[in-house]
Amino acid sequence: MTFSLFEGPGDEPSRFVGFAGNRVDRQAENRSETALADAMADPRLAVLILRGGRLCLKMNGAAPACRLTLDEAKELGARLDHAVLLGMDANGPLLAAPGSLEPEDLPDGLKAIDLRSLNSQGLLESEDLGAVGQGASLLAWNGNCRFCGKCGGRTEAKIGGYKRVCPECGTQHFPRTDPVVIMLTVTRERCLMGRSPHFAPGVFSTLAGFVEPGETIEDAVRRETFEESGVRIGRVAYHASQPWPFPHSLMIGCFGEALNEDLTPDFTELEACRWFDRAEVAAMLAGTHPDGLIVPPRAAIASHLIRAWLDDD
Ligand SMILES: [Zn+2]
Numbered sequence: 001m002t003f004s005l006f007e008g009p010g011d012e013p014s015r016f017v018g019f020a021g022n023r024v025d026r027q028a029e030n031r032s033e034t035a036l037a038d039a040m041a042d043p044r045l046a047v048l049i050l051r052g053g054r055l056c057l058k059m060n061g062a063a064p065a066c067r068l069t070l071d072e073a074k075e076l077g078a079r080l081d082h083a084v085l086l087g088m089d090a091n092g093p094l095l096a097a098p099g100s101l102e103p104e105d106l107p108d109g110l111k112a113i114d115l116r117s118l119n120s121q122g123l124l125e126s127e128d129l130g131a132v133g134q135g136a137s138l139l140a141w142n143g144n145c146r147f148c149g150k151c152g153g154r155t156e157a158k159i160g161g162y163k164r165v166c167p168e169c170g171t172q173h174f175p176r177t178d179p180v181v182i183m184l185t186v187t188r189e190r191c192l193m194g195r196s197p198h199f200a201p202g203v204f205s206t207l208a209g210f211v212e213p214g215e216t217i218e219d220a221v222r223r224e225t226f227e228e229s230g231v232r233i234g235r236v237a238y239h240a241s242q243p244w245p246f247p248h249s250l251m252i253g254c255f256g257e258a259l260n261e262d263l264t265p266d267f268t269e270l271e272a273c274r275w276f277d278r279a280e281v282a283a284m285l286a287g288t289h290p291d292g293l294i295v296p297p298r299a300a301i302a303s304h305l306i307r308a309w310l311d312d313d
Contacts, residue, residue, distance in 0.1 A: 011252075013240035013308065018119040018299030020242055022130025024094055026087040031159040036085045036095075039160075040070065044092025047073040047083070050137045051099035053246075054112035055132055056298070057123075064113075064123050066132060067094070077101055084138045085160030096135025098143070115245060119299045133245040138162075140247035141175045148292070149173070151236055176248060181220045182208035183254045184305040185231055191281060191309055192229060192258065193295075194265065194273035202292045204284070206302040208251070221256050229273050230264030233257060239308060242301040254300045255309065281310050 012021050027035075039045055046067035049056040056076065057064040074082065077100035078087065086094040103112035115136060118124055124132065142161050147154055153168030164173040184206045185192040193204040207223035218236040225233050233256035242251040265273035276284070283289040284309065296302045 013304055014242065016298075017240060017301045017304055018126075019130055019133035019245060021126030021128075022134055022243070023087050023127050024087040024134065028162075031085070031162055031173040033159060035137050036083065039085050039093035039095060040080070040083075042093050043157045045070050046089075046091060046094050046262045047078060047080075048086075048094070048096040049073060049076060049078050049099040050132075050136050050139055051104075051112065051138075054103060054118075055118060055136075055269040056099055056106065057111050057113055058109060059111050060109040066124060066128050067091075073097060076106070080138075082142065082157075083161070084135065084142060084157075085162075086134050086138070089131070094131060096132075096139055098139060099252060120297045122299065130243070133243050136245040137177070137243070137248035138175060139247070144247070145173050145229075148296050152313050179211040179215055179217070179220075180207050180208055180244065180249045180251050181211055181224055181254060182282055182301055182305070183221045183225060183226050183233075183236075183256045184302075184309055185229070185233060185256045185258050185260065186309055187258050187275075190261070190275040190277050191306065192225075192231060192263075192273070192275055193306075194228065194270040196269065197271050202289075203215050203296060204272070204293055205300070206253075206305055207273075208302075211252075211268070217252055217254065221254050225256055228266045228269055230260075230262065232259040234259045240301060240304055251288075251301050253305050253307065278310060278313060281306060285310070 002066055024289045035261050048066055057066055078097040079100055080097050083095045083097035086096055116209055142157055145164050148166035148171055150171045151169040152165045155164040155166050158165050194207055207225055211220040221236045222233040225231055235257040237255045239255060240253045244251045284293050284295050295306050
C-alpha cells in the first residue's frame, strides 16, 4: 500500500472496477459549437439511449448491444435535441440521448436494463459500460442544470453538452463530478466493514461518504470513518477510483490506518459495523462464511479494496 510511482505495479487498480473501462476519445480540446451537428451528420454515428437510470439494449444478437444507429434512435423516439456528445471511438462518433419510451413500451428485441445491474452482472463489455457511465452522468447533469443557479434563467447546452450558458446573465455552467471517499479501515490483522439497511442480504462493505467543500480526501476519510464507526484514522493511502454514474460521482478508494479498535457505530446510517480478521474475509470472498456473509461483487471498488488488503498479507 506504500505509494511509489516508479516501483509500483504497472496495472492501475482503477482499471479493474466497473464503469472504468471507457476508452472513448473525448476530444475535449476540439469541442466546438458544431461538434454535435457534425457527429449527427456522420454515417458512422452510434447512439446510446438512456431513460430513468436504464440503458436501451438490443437483445437479438449473441450479446446485448448498446449502440443504436441514428435511424433506430429516431424510431424509438430518442430526444436527439437533448443529446450529448461523448466523443469518438474506434467506430466513429458516439452520442447519448434521453429516451422517451417506458421500458414496457419498447418494441420486441429491445430491453431497458438499469445501470446497477449492467455493472454487477457484467452484461456489457468494460469499454461499453464505461461509455454508458459517461453518457448517463452527462445527461443527468444537463437535465438537472436547465435553469441558471445564479439568476434562474433558462440555460442552453453548448459544445455537445459539456457546457451550459445562461443567456440572461451570461454565466457558464460546467458538468460536475461529486467526489465520494470509500475507504477500508485496517489494522495489520483486521479490517472494518459495515452494513447499510439497503444492502443485499449478508453483504458487508467498506464505509463511504461525500467529500465536503474545503476538505482534503484524507480528511474526508478521517471524518466519515469517525462519524460512522467511532474509529480515528491516522495515515490514509489512495488505492483506486471508480466513476459512479448515480448520478455523477467519482468514488475515491482509500485505505485508512485505524488508531483505535473500539466502535461506536452510527446506527442511523448502518445496521451493523464490526471488525473482520483475514480468515473471515477470505471465507466471505470464497463464499464459505458460516453465517453466509459476503462482500460486494467484483464490479464494485469496495471489493477491490478488500481483495487488495487481503492480498497484501
Ligand atoms: Zn443566469
